[in-house]
Amino acid sequence: MLRELGSTGIEISSLAWGMWRTTDTGQRLEDVDQLLHAVLDSGINLVDTADIYGFDGTSGFGSAEELLGQVLAGSPGLRNRIVLATKGGIRPGCPYDQSPVYLKEAIDASLRRLRIDHIDIYQIHRLDILAHPQETARVLEDGLASGRIRALGVSNHTPSQIEALAGFLDTPLTVTQPEISALRIDCFENGELDQAIGMDLTPLAWSPLGGGRLFNPQDEREIAVAGALESFARDRGVSLPVAAYSWLMAHPAGIVPIIGSQHADRIEDAALALEVEWSRGEWYEVCAAARGTPLP
Numbered sequence: 001m002l003r004e005l006g007s008t009g010i011e012i013s014s015l016a017w018g019m020w021r022t023t024d025t026g027q028r029l030e031d032v033d034q035l036l037h038a039v040l041d042s043g044i045n046l047v048d049t050a051d052i053y054g055f056d057g058t059s060g061f062g063s064a065e066e067l068l069g070q071v072l073a074g075s076p077g078l079r080n081r082i083v084l085a086t087k088g089g090i091r092p093g094c095p096y097d098q099s100p101v102y103l104k105e106a107i108d109a110s111l112r113r114l115r116i117d118h119i120d121i122y123q124i125h126r127l128d129i130l131a132h133p134q135e136t137a138r139v140l141e142d143g144l145a146s147g148r149i150r151a152l153g154v155s156n157h158t159p160s161q162i163e164a165l166a167g168f169l170d171t172p173l174t175v176t177q178p179e180i181s182a183l184r185i186d187c188f189e190n191g192e193l194d195q196a197i198g199m200d201l202t203p204l205a206w207s208p209l210g211g212g213r214l215f216n217p218q219d220e221r222e223i224a225v226a227g228a229l230e231s232f233a234r235d236r237g238v239s240l241p242v243a244a245y246s247w248l249m250a251h252p253a254g255i256v257p258i259i260g261s262q263h264a265d266r267i268e269d270a271a272l273a274l275e276v277e278w279s280r281g282e283w284y285e286v287c288a289a290a291r292g293t294p295l296p
Ligand code: NAP
Pocket: 017, 018, 019, 020, 021, 048, 049, 125, 155, 156, 177, 205, 206, 207, 208, 209, 210, 211, 212, 213, 215, 241, 258, 259, 260, 261, 262, 263, 266
């Protein structure tokens, strides 16, 4: 059920749970504690957060990390049961900052809010075009050398941006986190997933249900995608999310969907995705709907 992340020695589950919406839904400490236990009980050990999660446009920067830190501090032993991924580099008002001084401070601030001594996976959230990748690499390598970070990742980076950063790192990147869902398959054909396979990067799929749009498709293409997934789900007796996650997981890049739901029963249901297999015919039917044009 667990697999190694690159050659880091870190063992991760095939599904992750994300905390982007945790503060939106007004979750309190006890709720997050319960959710985190539901996540672990479902066999999921990878938890994705970010320093920006909780920011509402004016305040709340760091609040999702803060909440997770309080939960971890209140449950001894919990920290060692999860692989904790966080992100930095989006800075309100900037909007992106990977200057060496800021990035180092951002890593330290995440550690303080999370009340932990190391981050398992630190990801650059969105590229700061003004940051030279050599400087970003130096800060990340310092984080690894000091033991404050165990593994590195990026999010929302193009293949060439990943290549540029990797070229200045001594330690391989292990994670890339693009948006991937049956509603958003750009990375199937733009080289991102081919690169992930070639570089042994684990792709973490953000918004694997299109941020919930699969339940409320907006146009003809989205209606066709939701319909194709629903038809598969009905045939197999599983839920629409399970069909959507397992469709992504069938890709050879080893995509790890990040579950966004803040409901324990939906997280438990998601774990069924591990048991679902797709035939090529079934898979390509959804793929054709997702492309919106017939397959060549
Ligand atoms: P998602 O799974 O695509 O969407 C989750 C939304 O769907 C929630 O509002 C959820 O509501 C809703 N939903 C309705 N019915 C559901 C059902 N039966 N099962 C599951 N969900 C259902 O994911 P997301 O929240 O947009 O994103 C997931 C994670 O990706 C985030 O938490 C974050 O870690 C990561 N992310 C990263 C970036 C980035 O730039 N790197 C950007 C966005 C997100 P309920 O909570 O009511 O179930």
